[in-house]
Amino acid sequence: MTPSAEKRIRDVFADAGCIGWLHARRVGTPDGSAGDIAVGADDLVVLASVYKLPLFVSLCRAFDSGELSPTATVRVTPADCTPGPTGVSTFRDPIVLSWRDLALSMMTVSDNAAADLVLGRVGLESVERVLSDLGLTSTRVIGGAADAHSSLVIDAHAHTTAEAFAALADNDEAWTVSAYDPSYASATTPRDMTTLLDAIWTGRAVPGPHAAFVRQAMSAQVWQHRIRSGFPYSDVDVAGKTGTIGAIRNEVAVVTFPGEIPVAVAVFTRAARADPVLPVVDAAIGHAARIAVTELRSGRLD
Structure with a gap:
């Protein structure tokens, strides 16, 4: 990795008012064999909703083994669901969905209830x-x-999830909550996540048609404001999964330019502020990913 690329990525994070961690590698090559981009790539970071990606792989393995049929149905009562800003918990009436469609909602709109x-x-x-x-x-x-929300309610001395998130967004308070600490929350490293992405794209994580289902669901993610913002081109595929809780904003994705080897990239951040909307940090995730992917595409690391 050229020093200038690492410095540029760190500068992007600093300018956005956040701490950032990143790893990027070409898909289908041993980690580091053809060069990689690493900025705190082996540091523990909070997964947030990125945990839904290994969960999705686990579900698709159950489909593949025959343990669970993808078309088997489940009745969902929204009032009994984990709250969230998207997905079935926002519905008014009970619905019946297949496990496959629940998984799609989980991945495409980061549906907590699903x-x-x-x-x-x-x-x-x-x-x-x-x-x-x-x-x-x-x-x-x-x-x-649901587990993360329960912990957050306790840490914020709140009565409801809504109260806890409102308290967390108050920048006049210096909150120390387990949701921000990878020692207590679900956690990973950026390098682990690019390893997972590589395993999905090469068929090691899930065999056969279910691997294609995972990739298609990730490509259908609706959020365009993070890694996708760094690649605003109609012929470039960005297949990703975001994660957000308070000051934590993440995304892992595979970026594919036409006719080129895909690049797996994982970006994790913690912002200085906990505003519900931080477009500068979202854009920094896309900018940092673009620097990393461009460096790998250039071949300068070979």
Whole structure:
């Protein structure tokens, strides 16, 4: 990695008022064999909703083994669901969905309720097996969105999830909450996440047609304000998964230019502020990813 690229990435994070961690590598090549981009790539960071990606892999393995049919249905009562700004918890009436469609909602709009239903069906043990099988030794998933919200309510001395998030967004308070601490929250490293992305794209994580389903769902993610913002081109595919909680803003993605080797990139940040909307930090994630991917595409690291 050229010193200028690392400095430029660090400057992007500093200018946006956040701490940032990043790793990028070409898909299908051993980590580091053809060069990689690393900025705190082996530091522990908070997963937030990025945990839904290994959970999705676990579900698709259950589909592949026949343990669960993707078209089997589940009745969902929104009032009983984990709250969230998107997905089935925002609905007014009970609905019936297949596990496959629940997974799509979990990935494309980061549906918390769908994710907790999926986690309840496959279990934490199956997610742990995925992490172990793929050598993601620094990654730990300790629970779903409901668990994170419960912890946040306690830490913020609140009565409801809404009160807890409102308290967390108050920049006049210096909150120390477990949701921000990778020692207590579900955690990973940027390098582990590019390893997971590589395993998905090369078919090691999930075999056969279910691997394509994972990639298609990630390509259909609706959020365009982070890594996608660095690649505003119609012929470039950005297949990703975001994660957000308070001051934590993340995304992991595979960026594919036509006719080129895809590049896996993982960007994790913690902002100085906890405003519900921080477009400068979102844009910094895209900018940092663009620097890393451009460096790898240039071939200067070979």
